Amino acid sequence: MTTDKKHLYNFSGGVGALPEKVIFDAQQAIKKIPGSNISALVVNHRSQLCRDILDETEQNIRTLLDVPNNYSILFLQGGASLQFTMIPMNLWIDKKCPVNYMVSGYWSTKAIKEAFKEGSNVKTIWNGEAQNFTKLPTPDEYNIDKNAAYVHYCSNETVEGLQFATPLETGDVTLVCDMSSDFLTRPVDVSKFGVIYVHAQKNIGAAGVTVVIIRNDLLDNIPDNVPTILDYRPHIKMQSIYNTPPIFAIYVVLLMTRWLLNDVNGLLNVADLSKRKAEAIYDVIDNSNNFYRGHAQKENRSLINVAFNLSSSELENKFIEDAKNVGIIGLEGHRSLGGIRASFYTSMPLEGALYLKNFMLNFQKNY
Ligand SMILES: Cc1ncc(COP(=O)(O)O)c(C=O)c1O
Numbered sequence: 001m002t003t004d005k006k007h008l009y010n011f012s013g014g015v016g017a018l019p020e021k022v023i024f025d026a027q028q029a030i031k032k033i034p035g036s037n038i039s040a041l042v043v044n045h046r047s048q049l050c051r052d053i054l055d056e057t058e059q060n061i062r063t064l065l066d067v068p069n070n071y072s073i074l075f076l077q078g079g080a081s082l083q084f085t086m087i088p089m090n091l092w093i094d095k096k097c098p099v100n101y102m103v104s105g106y107w108s109t110k111a112i113k114e115a116f117k118e119g120s121n122v123k124t125i126w127n128g129e130a131q132n133f134t135k136l137p138t139p140d141e142y143n144i145d146k147n148a149a150y151v152h153y154c155s156n157e158t159v160e161g162l163q164f165a166t167p168l169e170t171g172d173v174t175l176v177c178d179m180s181s182d183f184l185t186r187p188v189d190v191s192k193f194g195v196i197y198v199h200a201q202k203n204i205g206a207a208g209v210t211v212v213i214i215r216n217d218l219l220d221n222i223p224d225n226v227p228t229i230l231d232y233r234p235h236i237k238m239q240s241i242y243n244t245p246p247i248f249a250i251y252v253v254l255l256m257t258r259w260l261l262n263d264v265n266g267l268l269n270v271a272d273l274s275k276r277k278a279e280a281i282y283d284v285i286d287n288s289n290n291f292y293r294g295h296a297q298k299e300n301r302s303l304i305n306v307a308f309n310l311s312s313s314e315l316e317n318k319f320i321e322d323a324k325n326v327g328i329i330g331l332e333g334h335r336s337l338g339g340i341r342a343s344f345y346t347s348m349p350l351e352g353a354l355y356l357k358n359f360m361l362n363f364q365k366n367y
Contacts, residue, residue: 009352012330013158013181013305016202016345021263022255026206029251040251045244053251054240060257064267067190067213074212074232075240075250080107080180083197083210084114086230087176091195092149093221095119100148102168103127104136105157106336111178115152125151133160136300139169150174150194156182156302158202159334160295161341163302167192174218182304183211184260185346186271194218200249203346204256208249260346270346277344277353278303284360291364295339309339316340319363328356 010017018026029040036049043050058073067073076082092099098121101112105128115122126142128135144151151170156163158181167188168175174194183198190196195214201207212232219233228234234242264270282301285292285308295307310316316339320331333339342356 007327007355009328009348009355010330011328011342011344011348011352011356013334013341013343014201015207016343017330017347018206018252018256019259019263019347022252022259022347025255026252029255030248033251040248043247043251045241045247050241050245050247051239053247053254054245057250057254057257060254060261061184061211061213064184064257064260065188065190065213070216071190071213072216072219072236074214074235075245075253076210076212076235077208077246079207079210080178080197080199081110082230083178083212084111085117086232087111087150087152087195087197088115088118089226089230090222090232091174091176091218092118093223094149095121097121097147097149098123098145100125100144100151100173102137102142102151102153103129104154104164105133105162106159106334107157107178107180108152108154111152111154123148128162133157133162134295135297136162136164144168144170144173146171146173148173150176152176152178154178154180156180156304158305158343159307159337159341161302161305161307162296162300163304164300174215181343181345182302184257184267184270185274185304187267200253202343205253206249208246209253211253256346264346273350274303274344274346276350277348278306280350280353280357281306281342281344281360284357284364288360288364291367292360295337304345305341305343307333307337307339307341313338315367318367322363323356323359326359328359 033040061073099115100123103109103112103124126137151173153168155177176195177193179196179198181202184203197212200209222231222233285294293309310319323331331340331342333341
């Protein structure tokens, strides 16, 4: 592979890129955390330094999202996938009441499967599978059970590139959201949610840590037979050091949140950038005379993951290879869907999107 050394833009959907500054600061911290004498790789979890890292990271997330005081923020392990299990284990107290799931794509399909392992009273309030997960419902297309223990949905389906514009309206029923792929890409009203969970490796850091934001009153009724490590309460009591936390991964989240606060200047700017990045690519797709075919219907397009196809898999492979030759990587679609996917997580600069746009225009001209 010959790459254009001037550019390297990583559009990968699974693990996102990180800003150069964050990678540089993380490298420095492997030698020594500024102001300390110790590498970020060997910080003891009972030390004051660890407490300071956790506290500042939590405070930065609170500031960025304006998280109300009656919510706790946890740093856990096990990825977003473990939350598929922990949510029903912790929040589904009375099995006579149903839990409600919105099935809008690959990841929410995974989530509901884990709920069924906790009980059979699981109601799918809407399922987009028949339409090959190309659209999301409008509020009149689904009903929420008034006595549901909670409603679970995924705000941004990473694989198909479908994004809910606003949180589901669930009235008094607890809303639980997998926000793994669009967390901190726009302001959200946290008070609408019972739980928000998100793994770090797309928008806020490196793999290894999962952030859970949970409304404190939901902790009151967690069944006592939940295994300790899977029970939110010990983690809250011990402020995320019930057991050894992934300190280096959390340190990278700290660097990312500092970058979002100080360099990007907050989530309104991130949201504006996300819009401009995604629009640049959708514009190419829409004006390509069907050369590029978007997966999601227009109203539900994600600003974070853009999934599309070309006329054949051969042409798609050529597209991916040619892109690599000019320093664009990570465009392979998810293995379940194939095609192309370009991901615009927080770290992707607008220039990256414009560079990809230009490549797409040239590729179309040539083929
Ligand atoms: C929206 C969403 N939820 C959950 C997951 C699974 O995350 P993890 O690999 O951290 O378990 C992913 C993975 O990409 C995802 O995009």
